[in-house]
Amino acid sequence: MTAPIVGHLDPFFFEVVEAVHRDLRTVYGTANPFVFAISGTGSAGMETAVSNFVEPGAKFAVFTAGFFGDRIAEMGRRHGARVVRCEKPWGETFSEAEAAEFIDRERPQVVAFVHAETSTGVLQNPEWITRPAHAAGAMVIADCVTSLGGIPIRIDASGIDVAFSCTQKGLSCPPGLSPLTASPRAIEWLRARKTDPPIWYLDLKLITDYYEGQHRYHHTAPITMFYALREGLAAIRDEGVEQRFARHQRWHVEFVQRMRAMGLEMYVAEGNRIPTLNTVRVPEGVNDVRVRKLLLEEHGIEISGGFGPLAGKIFRIGLMGPLATKDNLDFFCEALEKCLAGAPAVA
Numbered sequence: 001m002t003a004p005i006v007g008h009l010d011p012f013f014f015e016v017v018e019a020v021h022r023d024l025r026t027v028y029g030t031a032n033p034f035v036f037a038i039s040g041t042g043s044a045g046m047e048t049a050v051s052n053f054v055e056p057g058a059k060f061a062v063f064t065a066g067f068f069g070d071r072i073a074e075m076g077r078r079h080g081a082r083v084v085r086c087e088k089p090w091g092e093t094f095s096e097a098e099a100a101e102f103i104d105r106e107r108p109q110v111v112a113f114v115h116a117e118t119s120t121g122v123l124q125n126p127e128w129i130t131r132p133a134h135a136a137g138a139m140v141i142a143d144c145v146t147s148l149g150g151i152p153i154r155i156d157a158s159g160i161d162v163a164f165s166c167t168q169k170g171l172s173c174p175p176g177l178s179p180l181t182a183s184p185r186a187i188e189w190l191r192a193r194k195t196d197p198p199i200w201y202l203d204l205k206l207i208t209d210y211y212e213g214q215h216r217y218h219h220t221a222p223i224t225m226f227y228a229l230r231e232g233l234a235a236i237r238d239e240g241v242e243q244r245f246a247r248h249q250r251w252h253v254e255f256v257q258r259m260r261a262m263g264l265e266m267y268v269a270e271g272n273r274i275p276t277l278n279t280v281r282v283p284e285g286v287n288d289v290r291v292r293k294l295l296l297e298e299h300g301i302e303i304s305g306g307f308g309p310l311a312g313k314i315f316r317i318g319l320m321g322p323l324a325t326k327d328n329l330d331f332f333c334e335a336l337e338k339c340l341a342g343a344p345a346v347a
């Protein structure tokens with residue numbers, strides 16, 4: 001990120017952009033020509049997806065069982081969509097039968113779901129939603145903010161039409177860009193759109209004209225963030241994307257065993273867990289804020305707590321990128337054990 005900053009129309013910058021797009025296709029698991037890194041964090045990608053693919057007045061079905069599903073629904077509302085929500089308690093997934101029943105009843109034009117729901121630690125099987133949605137002729141948007149770079153998404157195989165993500169989670173980069181991809185079918189849909197997307201800054205047609213072809217100036221890309229993303233993706237390529245996914249899975253399995261050995265329980269049912277974002281129940285009688293404060297102050301480890309209906313009930317523990325190693329797991333488990341016992345550790 002300390003490399004010299006070139007201009008936003010410099011040929012070198014577009015070489016960097018090309019490398020970023022190529023490697024993003026690999027981590028997304030797609031051959032989609034349409035891949036961009038939107039300027040802004042994950043929420044900018046979310047707003048790009050909603051404002052470009054959900055026209056005002058369109059029926060928009062959102063599957064939500066957590067905080068980020070609610071955010072998508074809220075964006076749909078602000079963009080004038082007719083939002084219908086399929087809701088379940090935080091921590092659950094949607095079965096194919098449930099998704100089919102809802103979609104058949106509501107007949108939406110666009111459907112959205114969260115692949116990895118960061119507020120709960122739940123992983124949703126994309127095909128359980130894409131299959132019934134496609135059968136009803138609807139397009140599918142997936143929030144892959146927490147999953148990209150951490151676990152396989154396999155956009156093409158899973159039938160996701162539009163996906164967005166961020167740089168600061170599974171890709172282990174600084175925050176600032178939102179990798180977005182859209183299928184050829186979604187792009188056709190976009191071209192057929194009758195009205196301009198209401199947010200000029202996130203208009204994918206204008207963004208395409210900037211990054212491709214004649215490189216017509218639209219906005220100034222955050223050059224430094226592209227350098228960071230390029231390096232983050234190169235690190236993934238060096239390790240091998242499948243090897244990285246396997247490493248995350250391996251240490252997740254080990255993590256679960258260690259929690260069990262400490263008498264702790266996972267919040268999410270086995271089979272529905274995000275390997276890179278582990279949610280552990282706060283044991284009875286334990287003050288989660290105090291434990292997290294001790295972890296940070298005595299050991300320099302930051303984990304998150306639950307919020308909304310899960311406030312005080314779960315710990316949210318990231319195990320991704322350079323953190324997913326035996327050494328880090330040993331370090332963390334030892335520290336957690338001490339903090340749960342309430343004993344200030346010796347630094």
Ligand SMILES: *Cc1c(COP(=O)(O)O)cnc(C)c1O
Binds near residue numbers: 068116119143144146
């Ligand atoms: C973090 C997150 C977002 C929002 O991303 P920001 O980078 O904070 O804007 C959206 N969806 C999910 C699932 C997330 O985890």
